[in-house]
Amino acid sequence: MSWIEQLQQMDLLAQGGFVALSGLVIVFLVLGLFYATIKLIDRLGRPKDGSG
Protein backbone atom coordinates (compact mmCIF):
# COMPACT_ATOMS: atom_id res chain seq x y z
CA MET A 1 0.00 0.00 0.00
CA SER A 2 1.49 3.37 -1.01
CA TRP A 3 1.82 6.18 1.51
CA ILE A 4 -0.94 8.10 -0.28
CA GLU A 5 -3.26 5.14 0.17
CA GLN A 6 -2.21 4.84 3.81
CA LEU A 7 -3.00 8.52 4.32
CA GLN A 8 -6.35 8.03 2.62
CA GLN A 9 -7.11 5.09 4.90
CA MET A 10 -6.19 7.04 8.01
CA ASP A 11 -8.37 9.93 6.90
CA LEU A 12 -11.23 7.51 6.19
CA LEU A 13 -10.90 5.95 9.63
CA ALA A 14 -10.79 9.32 11.35
CA GLN A 15 -13.98 10.35 9.57
CA GLY A 16 -15.54 6.97 10.30
CA GLY A 17 -14.68 7.26 13.97
CA PHE A 18 -16.37 10.64 14.05
CA VAL A 19 -19.52 9.25 12.39
CA ALA A 20 -19.65 6.18 14.66
CA LEU A 21 -19.10 8.03 17.92
CA SER A 22 -21.28 11.05 17.19
CA GLY A 23 -23.92 8.78 15.64
CA LEU A 24 -24.28 6.67 18.77
CA VAL A 25 -24.29 9.71 21.05
CA ILE A 26 -26.91 11.50 18.92
CA VAL A 27 -29.16 8.40 18.83
CA PHE A 28 -29.09 8.43 22.65
CA LEU A 29 -29.77 12.17 22.72
CA VAL A 30 -32.68 11.97 20.26
CA LEU A 31 -34.27 9.01 22.05
CA GLY A 32 -33.63 10.81 25.34
CA LEU A 33 -35.56 13.73 23.88
CA PHE A 34 -38.35 11.32 22.96
CA TYR A 35 -38.30 10.08 26.56
CA ALA A 36 -38.67 13.60 27.92
CA THR A 37 -41.45 14.24 25.40
CA ILE A 38 -43.40 11.14 26.46
CA LYS A 39 -43.08 12.18 30.10
CA LEU A 40 -44.25 15.69 29.24
CA ILE A 41 -47.25 14.74 27.12
CA ASP A 42 -48.20 12.14 29.71
CA ARG A 43 -48.22 14.86 32.36
CA LEU A 44 -50.19 17.20 30.10
CA GLY A 45 -52.68 14.47 29.19
CA ARG A 46 -53.33 13.35 32.76
CA PRO A 47 -55.29 16.21 34.40
CA LYS A 48 -57.44 16.73 31.30
CA ASP A 49 -58.56 13.10 31.07
CA GLY A 50 -58.33 12.41 34.76
CA SER A 51 -56.70 9.12 33.95
CA GLY A 52 -53.37 7.45 33.86
Added chain:
Amino acid sequence: MSDVFRELFSGIIYFGSANGLRTLVMFVIAGVLIYLAIAKDYEPALLLPIGFGAILANLPPTIEGVAAVIGQESSPGFLKVLFDAGIATELFPILIFIAVGAMIDFTPLLKNPFMIFFGAAAQFGIFITFLITLIIMPKLGIFSDEAMKIAAAVGIIGAADGPTTIYVANHFQLKDYMGPISVAAYSYMSLVPIIQPPVIRALTSRKERLIRMDYTDIKVSKSVRILFPIVITIIAGVVVPMSAPLVGSLMFGNLIRECGVLEKLSKSAQNELSSLVTILLGLTIGSTMVGEKFIQWNTALIMLLGLFAFIFDTAGGVLFAKFMNLFLKKKVNPMIGAAGISAFPMSARVVQRMAKAEDPTNFILMPAISANVAGQLGSIVAGGLMIQLVSMLIAR
Protein backbone atom coordinates in the same frame (compact mmCIF):
# COMPACT_ATOMS: atom_id res chain seq x y z
CA MET B 1 -31.67 -22.40 -40.85
CA SER B 2 -29.18 -23.21 -38.04
CA ASP B 3 -29.23 -19.53 -37.04
CA VAL B 4 -32.98 -19.70 -36.61
CA PHE B 5 -32.65 -22.76 -34.36
CA ARG B 6 -29.82 -21.11 -32.44
CA GLU B 7 -31.99 -18.06 -31.90
CA LEU B 8 -34.97 -20.22 -30.97
CA PHE B 9 -33.08 -22.30 -28.41
CA SER B 10 -30.73 -19.53 -27.21
CA GLY B 11 -32.11 -19.93 -23.70
CA ILE B 12 -31.10 -23.60 -23.53
CA ILE B 13 -27.71 -22.99 -25.18
CA TYR B 14 -27.11 -20.23 -22.60
CA PHE B 15 -26.83 -22.81 -19.79
CA GLY B 16 -23.74 -24.25 -21.46
CA SER B 17 -21.84 -20.96 -20.94
CA ALA B 18 -20.08 -19.57 -17.82
CA ASN B 19 -22.93 -17.13 -17.34
CA GLY B 20 -25.35 -20.03 -17.55
CA LEU B 21 -23.57 -21.75 -14.67
CA ARG B 22 -23.88 -18.57 -12.63
CA THR B 23 -27.58 -18.55 -13.44
CA LEU B 24 -27.93 -22.10 -12.13
CA VAL B 25 -26.21 -21.08 -8.87
CA MET B 26 -28.64 -18.18 -8.56
CA PHE B 27 -31.56 -20.57 -9.10
CA VAL B 28 -30.25 -22.68 -6.20
CA ILE B 29 -29.92 -19.57 -3.97
CA ALA B 30 -33.45 -18.48 -4.94
CA GLY B 31 -34.64 -22.03 -4.24
CA VAL B 32 -33.12 -21.90 -0.75
CA LEU B 33 -34.90 -18.62 -0.02
CA ILE B 34 -38.22 -20.06 -1.22
CA TYR B 35 -37.59 -23.24 0.81
CA LEU B 36 -36.87 -21.21 3.97
CA ALA B 37 -40.06 -19.23 3.38
CA ILE B 38 -42.32 -22.22 2.81
CA ALA B 39 -40.79 -25.07 4.82
CA LYS B 40 -39.28 -23.09 7.73
CA ASP B 41 -41.74 -20.18 7.78
CA TYR B 42 -38.84 -17.65 7.92
CA GLU B 43 -40.31 -14.27 6.87
CA PRO B 44 -42.30 -16.00 4.08
CA ALA B 45 -43.98 -12.76 2.97
CA LEU B 46 -40.57 -11.43 1.98
CA LEU B 47 -38.26 -14.34 1.30
CA LEU B 48 -40.69 -15.95 -1.14
CA PRO B 49 -41.11 -12.87 -3.40
CA ILE B 50 -37.36 -12.18 -3.12
CA GLY B 51 -36.57 -15.76 -4.18
CA PHE B 52 -39.01 -15.65 -7.07
CA GLY B 53 -37.79 -12.21 -8.15
CA ALA B 54 -34.24 -13.64 -8.21
CA ILE B 55 -35.39 -16.48 -10.50
CA LEU B 56 -37.04 -13.99 -12.86
CA ALA B 57 -34.02 -11.68 -12.96
CA ASN B 58 -31.66 -14.56 -13.76
CA LEU B 59 -33.60 -16.07 -16.63
CA PRO B 60 -31.54 -16.32 -19.84
CA PRO B 61 -31.08 -12.90 -21.41
CA THR B 62 -33.10 -11.96 -24.42
CA ILE B 63 -31.78 -8.48 -25.21
CA GLU B 64 -28.15 -7.39 -24.85
CA GLY B 65 -27.38 -9.67 -21.92
CA VAL B 66 -30.36 -8.67 -19.78
CA ALA B 67 -33.39 -10.73 -18.81
CA ALA B 68 -36.74 -9.70 -20.31
CA VAL B 69 -38.16 -8.83 -16.88
CA ILE B 70 -35.44 -6.19 -16.44
CA GLY B 71 -35.07 -4.94 -20.01
CA GLN B 72 -33.27 -1.86 -21.25
CA GLU B 73 -33.57 1.88 -20.51
CA SER B 74 -35.51 2.33 -23.73
CA SER B 75 -37.83 -0.61 -23.14
CA PRO B 76 -37.75 -1.53 -19.43
CA GLY B 77 -39.16 -4.83 -18.21
CA PHE B 78 -41.74 -4.84 -15.42
CA LEU B 79 -39.19 -5.41 -12.64
CA LYS B 80 -37.12 -2.43 -13.78
CA VAL B 81 -40.29 -0.34 -13.88
CA LEU B 82 -41.02 -1.43 -10.29
CA PHE B 83 -37.43 -0.72 -9.20
CA ASP B 84 -37.42 2.75 -10.74
CA ALA B 85 -40.85 3.56 -9.33
CA GLY B 86 -40.59 2.03 -5.87
CA ILE B 87 -36.98 1.64 -4.80
CA ALA B 88 -35.10 4.36 -6.68
CA THR B 89 -37.73 6.86 -5.49
CA GLU B 90 -37.67 5.33 -1.94
CA LEU B 91 -41.45 4.98 -2.17
CA PHE B 92 -41.79 1.30 -1.14
CA PRO B 93 -39.88 1.60 2.16
CA ILE B 94 -41.92 4.70 3.02
CA LEU B 95 -45.23 2.93 2.28
CA ILE B 96 -44.08 -0.08 4.33
CA PHE B 97 -43.43 2.27 7.24
CA ILE B 98 -46.96 3.68 7.05
CA ALA B 99 -48.24 0.10 7.27
CA VAL B 100 -45.86 -0.76 10.12
CA GLY B 101 -46.89 2.40 11.99
CA ALA B 102 -50.53 1.37 11.72
CA MET B 103 -49.65 -2.07 13.10
CA ILE B 104 -47.55 -0.97 16.07
CA ASP B 105 -49.11 -0.25 19.42
CA PHE B 106 -46.75 2.15 21.20
CA THR B 107 -48.76 1.94 24.44
CA PRO B 108 -46.26 -0.41 26.19
CA LEU B 109 -43.54 2.18 25.55
CA LEU B 110 -45.76 5.04 26.71
CA LYS B 111 -46.45 3.10 29.91
CA ASN B 112 -42.77 2.46 30.49
CA PRO B 113 -40.85 5.21 28.64
CA PHE B 114 -37.53 4.40 30.30
CA MET B 115 -37.31 1.39 27.97
CA ILE B 116 -36.66 3.79 25.07
CA PHE B 117 -32.97 3.85 26.04
CA PHE B 118 -32.65 0.17 25.20
CA GLY B 119 -33.81 1.08 21.70
CA ALA B 120 -30.80 3.42 21.51
CA ALA B 121 -28.25 1.03 23.05
CA ALA B 122 -29.16 -1.75 20.65
CA GLN B 123 -27.98 0.38 17.72
CA PHE B 124 -24.38 -0.03 18.90
CA GLY B 125 -23.70 -2.76 16.33
CA ILE B 126 -24.60 -0.42 13.46
CA PHE B 127 -21.86 2.03 14.30
CA ILE B 128 -19.17 -0.48 15.25
CA THR B 129 -19.81 -2.44 12.01
CA PHE B 130 -19.66 0.82 10.06
CA LEU B 131 -16.19 1.36 11.47
CA ILE B 132 -15.05 -2.22 10.84
CA THR B 133 -16.34 -2.08 7.23
CA LEU B 134 -14.34 1.12 6.75
CA ILE B 135 -11.20 -0.72 7.88
CA ILE B 136 -11.87 -3.57 5.43
CA MET B 137 -12.92 -1.53 2.37
CA PRO B 138 -9.47 -0.07 1.49
CA LYS B 139 -8.07 -3.64 1.50
CA LEU B 140 -10.56 -4.39 -1.28
CA GLY B 141 -9.46 -1.31 -3.19
CA ILE B 142 -12.51 0.73 -2.21
CA PHE B 143 -11.64 4.13 -0.77
CA SER B 144 -13.14 7.44 0.19
CA ASP B 145 -16.81 8.23 -0.48
CA GLU B 146 -17.69 4.82 -1.93
CA ALA B 147 -16.27 3.08 1.17
CA MET B 148 -18.28 5.41 3.44
CA LYS B 149 -21.51 4.72 1.57
CA ILE B 150 -21.05 0.94 1.58
CA ALA B 151 -20.05 0.94 5.27
CA ALA B 152 -23.17 2.94 6.17
CA ALA B 153 -25.51 0.56 4.35
CA VAL B 154 -23.77 -2.56 5.71
CA GLY B 155 -23.86 -1.23 9.28
CA ILE B 156 -27.61 -0.57 9.08
CA ILE B 157 -28.21 -4.31 8.43
CA GLY B 158 -27.68 -4.69 12.18
CA ALA B 159 -30.84 -2.71 12.88
CA ALA B 160 -32.79 -5.80 11.73
CA ASP B 161 -34.99 -3.38 9.85
CA GLY B 162 -35.37 -4.27 6.16
CA PRO B 163 -37.05 -1.08 4.88
CA THR B 164 -34.53 1.18 6.66
CA THR B 165 -31.65 -0.85 5.21
CA ILE B 166 -33.09 -0.55 1.70
CA TYR B 167 -33.75 3.15 2.28
CA VAL B 168 -30.14 3.84 3.30
CA ALA B 169 -28.60 1.65 0.54
CA ASN B 170 -30.78 3.31 -2.07
CA HIS B 171 -30.06 6.80 -0.75
CA PHE B 172 -26.37 6.17 -1.45
CA GLN B 173 -27.25 4.67 -4.85
CA LEU B 174 -25.67 1.30 -4.09
CA LYS B 175 -27.70 -0.55 -6.69
CA ASP B 176 -25.03 -3.22 -7.20
CA TYR B 177 -25.01 -4.02 -3.47
CA MET B 178 -28.78 -3.79 -3.00
CA GLY B 179 -29.29 -7.56 -3.46
CA PRO B 180 -26.84 -8.84 -0.82
CA ILE B 181 -27.62 -6.00 1.62
CA SER B 182 -31.40 -6.60 1.45
CA VAL B 183 -31.09 -10.37 1.58
CA ALA B 184 -28.78 -10.10 4.60
CA ALA B 185 -31.18 -7.71 6.37
CA TYR B 186 -34.26 -9.86 5.82
CA SER B 187 -32.48 -13.18 6.45
CA TYR B 188 -31.15 -12.05 9.80
CA MET B 189 -34.53 -10.57 10.71
CA SER B 190 -36.06 -14.00 10.21
CA LEU B 191 -33.19 -15.70 12.08
CA VAL B 192 -33.67 -13.69 15.30
CA PRO B 193 -34.71 -16.84 17.27
CA ILE B 194 -31.48 -18.54 16.20
CA ILE B 195 -28.97 -15.66 16.39
CA GLN B 196 -30.01 -13.84 19.57
CA PRO B 197 -30.23 -16.60 22.26
CA PRO B 198 -26.56 -17.70 22.16
CA VAL B 199 -25.40 -14.05 22.29
CA ILE B 200 -27.70 -13.32 25.25
CA ARG B 201 -26.64 -16.51 27.06
CA ALA B 202 -22.96 -15.71 26.54
CA LEU B 203 -23.32 -12.27 28.11
CA THR B 204 -25.64 -13.03 31.05
CA SER B 205 -25.51 -15.30 34.08
CA ARG B 206 -28.44 -17.53 35.04
CA LYS B 207 -29.00 -15.30 38.08
CA GLU B 208 -29.39 -12.29 35.77
CA ARG B 209 -31.75 -14.14 33.46
CA LEU B 210 -33.96 -14.96 36.46
CA ILE B 211 -34.48 -11.28 37.38
CA ARG B 212 -38.16 -10.47 37.56
CA MET B 213 -39.57 -7.16 36.44
CA ASP B 214 -42.67 -5.52 37.89
CA TYR B 215 -45.37 -4.56 35.47
CA THR B 216 -48.15 -2.22 36.48
CA ASP B 217 -50.92 -1.73 33.99
CA ILE B 218 -51.12 2.08 33.80
CA LYS B 219 -53.82 3.51 31.57
CA VAL B 220 -52.50 5.69 28.75
CA SER B 221 -54.96 8.41 27.76
CA LYS B 222 -56.11 8.79 24.16
CA SER B 223 -54.74 12.33 23.99
CA VAL B 224 -51.25 11.02 24.83
CA ARG B 225 -51.50 8.32 22.16
CA ILE B 226 -52.53 10.96 19.58
CA LEU B 227 -49.97 13.55 20.62
CA PHE B 228 -47.11 11.03 20.63
CA PRO B 229 -46.79 10.47 16.84
CA ILE B 230 -47.25 14.17 16.06
CA VAL B 231 -44.68 15.47 18.55
CA ILE B 232 -42.15 12.71 17.79
CA THR B 233 -42.34 13.54 14.06
CA ILE B 234 -41.69 17.21 14.73
CA ILE B 235 -38.75 16.51 17.06
CA ALA B 236 -37.15 13.95 14.72
CA GLY B 237 -37.68 16.25 11.74
CA VAL B 238 -36.03 19.16 13.51
CA VAL B 239 -33.13 17.32 15.17
CA VAL B 240 -32.34 14.69 12.48
CA PRO B 241 -33.98 16.01 9.28
CA MET B 242 -32.87 12.99 7.22
CA SER B 243 -34.89 10.70 9.47
CA ALA B 244 -38.09 12.68 8.77
CA PRO B 245 -39.32 10.50 5.83
CA LEU B 246 -38.94 7.32 7.90
CA VAL B 247 -40.12 8.65 11.26
CA GLY B 248 -42.85 10.71 9.57
CA SER B 249 -44.33 7.79 7.65
CA LEU B 250 -44.13 5.47 10.67
CA MET B 251 -45.82 8.05 12.87
CA PHE B 252 -48.43 8.91 10.25
CA GLY B 253 -49.42 5.24 10.15
CA ASN B 254 -49.58 5.24 13.94
CA LEU B 255 -51.71 8.38 14.03
CA ILE B 256 -54.21 6.76 11.66
CA ARG B 257 -54.37 3.85 14.11
CA GLU B 258 -54.70 5.89 17.28
CA CYS B 259 -56.96 8.75 16.19
CA GLY B 260 -60.04 6.53 16.42
CA VAL B 261 -61.85 8.08 13.46
CA LEU B 262 -60.03 6.35 10.61
CA GLU B 263 -60.69 2.73 11.43
CA LYS B 264 -61.11 1.78 7.77
CA LEU B 265 -57.87 3.48 6.70
CA SER B 266 -56.02 1.94 9.63
CA LYS B 267 -57.19 -1.55 8.68
CA SER B 268 -56.31 -0.89 5.01
CA ALA B 269 -52.80 0.24 5.95
CA GLN B 270 -52.32 -2.82 8.20
CA ASN B 271 -53.63 -5.31 5.67
CA GLU B 272 -54.01 -4.29 2.01
CA LEU B 273 -51.24 -1.66 1.87
CA SER B 274 -48.81 -3.82 3.83
CA SER B 275 -49.48 -6.93 1.73
CA LEU B 276 -49.36 -5.16 -1.62
CA VAL B 277 -46.15 -3.23 -0.96
CA THR B 278 -44.50 -6.30 0.60
CA ILE B 279 -45.15 -8.30 -2.58
CA LEU B 280 -43.80 -5.53 -4.82
CA LEU B 281 -40.83 -4.79 -2.56
CA GLY B 282 -39.85 -8.46 -2.32
CA LEU B 283 -40.06 -9.06 -6.06
CA THR B 284 -38.12 -5.89 -6.81
CA ILE B 285 -35.37 -6.69 -4.31
CA GLY B 286 -35.14 -10.18 -5.79
CA SER B 287 -34.65 -8.61 -9.20
CA THR B 288 -31.43 -6.96 -7.98
CA MET B 289 -29.91 -10.39 -7.32
CA VAL B 290 -28.46 -10.83 -10.80
CA GLY B 291 -25.79 -13.57 -10.78
CA GLU B 292 -23.09 -11.46 -12.39
CA LYS B 293 -23.18 -8.99 -9.48
CA PHE B 294 -24.39 -11.29 -6.70
CA ILE B 295 -21.90 -14.16 -6.99
CA GLN B 296 -18.88 -12.29 -5.69
CA TRP B 297 -16.75 -12.37 -2.54
CA ASN B 298 -18.24 -8.99 -1.65
CA THR B 299 -21.63 -10.65 -1.16
CA ALA B 300 -20.21 -13.15 1.35
CA LEU B 301 -18.39 -10.29 3.09
CA ILE B 302 -21.56 -8.19 3.31
CA MET B 303 -23.48 -11.16 4.74
CA LEU B 304 -20.73 -11.73 7.32
CA LEU B 305 -20.51 -8.07 8.31
CA GLY B 306 -24.32 -7.91 8.53
CA LEU B 307 -24.28 -10.84 10.93
CA PHE B 308 -21.57 -9.12 12.90
CA ALA B 309 -23.70 -5.94 13.12
CA PHE B 310 -26.67 -7.96 14.27
CA ILE B 311 -24.70 -9.76 16.99
CA PHE B 312 -23.19 -6.50 18.24
CA ASP B 313 -26.59 -4.79 18.33
CA THR B 314 -27.86 -7.59 20.57
CA ALA B 315 -24.72 -7.44 22.70
CA GLY B 316 -24.94 -3.63 22.94
CA GLY B 317 -28.47 -3.82 24.33
CA VAL B 318 -27.62 -6.54 26.86
CA LEU B 319 -24.43 -4.84 28.05
CA PHE B 320 -26.24 -1.51 28.40
CA ALA B 321 -28.88 -3.20 30.60
CA LYS B 322 -26.10 -4.70 32.75
CA PHE B 323 -24.48 -1.28 33.01
CA MET B 324 -27.78 0.32 34.05
CA ASN B 325 -28.18 -2.35 36.73
CA LEU B 326 -25.10 -0.95 38.45
CA PHE B 327 -27.13 2.18 39.26
CA LEU B 328 -30.75 1.03 39.37
CA LYS B 329 -32.45 0.07 42.62
CA LYS B 330 -34.96 -2.11 40.79
CA LYS B 331 -32.80 -4.21 38.51
CA VAL B 332 -33.85 -4.90 34.95
CA ASN B 333 -33.49 -8.32 33.37
CA PRO B 334 -30.53 -7.72 31.02
CA MET B 335 -32.15 -9.89 28.35
CA ILE B 336 -34.55 -6.97 27.81
CA GLY B 337 -31.67 -5.06 26.20
CA ALA B 338 -31.53 -7.58 23.36
CA ALA B 339 -35.14 -6.71 22.49
CA GLY B 340 -34.02 -3.17 21.66
CA ILE B 341 -33.48 -4.15 18.03
CA SER B 342 -36.10 -3.45 15.43
CA ALA B 343 -37.32 -7.01 14.71
CA PHE B 344 -40.81 -6.59 16.15
CA PRO B 345 -42.31 -8.56 17.91
CA MET B 346 -40.01 -11.51 17.30
CA SER B 347 -37.18 -10.25 19.48
CA ALA B 348 -39.48 -9.59 22.47
CA ARG B 349 -40.91 -13.09 22.10
CA VAL B 350 -37.43 -14.62 22.03
CA VAL B 351 -36.54 -12.80 25.26
CA GLN B 352 -39.77 -13.93 26.96
CA ARG B 353 -39.21 -17.52 25.80
CA MET B 354 -35.69 -17.46 27.28
CA ALA B 355 -36.97 -16.03 30.58
CA LYS B 356 -39.65 -18.73 30.70
CA ALA B 357 -37.10 -21.43 30.00
CA GLU B 358 -35.18 -20.37 33.13
CA ASP B 359 -38.26 -19.84 35.27
CA PRO B 360 -41.71 -20.76 33.91
CA THR B 361 -43.36 -18.16 36.17
CA ASN B 362 -41.19 -15.22 35.03
CA PHE B 363 -43.16 -12.91 32.74
CA ILE B 364 -41.11 -10.12 31.11
CA LEU B 365 -42.95 -9.88 27.79
CA MET B 366 -44.39 -6.39 28.36
CA PRO B 367 -41.06 -4.67 29.18
CA ALA B 368 -39.52 -6.58 26.28
CA ILE B 369 -42.25 -5.30 23.95
CA SER B 370 -41.57 -1.76 25.22
CA ALA B 371 -37.87 -2.13 24.35
CA ASN B 372 -38.78 -3.69 21.01
CA VAL B 373 -41.00 -0.79 19.86
CA ALA B 374 -38.28 1.57 21.08
CA GLY B 375 -35.94 -0.36 18.79
CA GLN B 376 -38.19 0.54 15.85
CA LEU B 377 -37.70 4.21 16.66
CA GLY B 378 -34.00 3.77 17.39
CA SER B 379 -33.26 2.04 14.09
CA ILE B 380 -34.95 4.65 11.92
CA VAL B 381 -33.30 7.48 13.82
CA ALA B 382 -29.95 5.69 13.38
CA GLY B 383 -30.69 5.20 9.66
CA GLY B 384 -31.52 8.88 9.17
CA LEU B 385 -28.52 9.90 11.19
CA MET B 386 -26.19 7.66 9.18
CA ILE B 387 -27.45 9.27 5.94
CA GLN B 388 -27.06 12.74 7.41
CA LEU B 389 -23.55 12.30 8.84
CA VAL B 390 -22.12 10.40 5.87
CA SER B 391 -23.69 12.80 3.32
CA MET B 392 -22.23 15.70 5.29
CA LEU B 393 -18.72 14.25 5.14
CA ILE B 394 -19.00 13.27 1.49
CA ALA B 395 -20.13 16.79 0.54
CA ARG B 396 -17.05 18.36 2.15
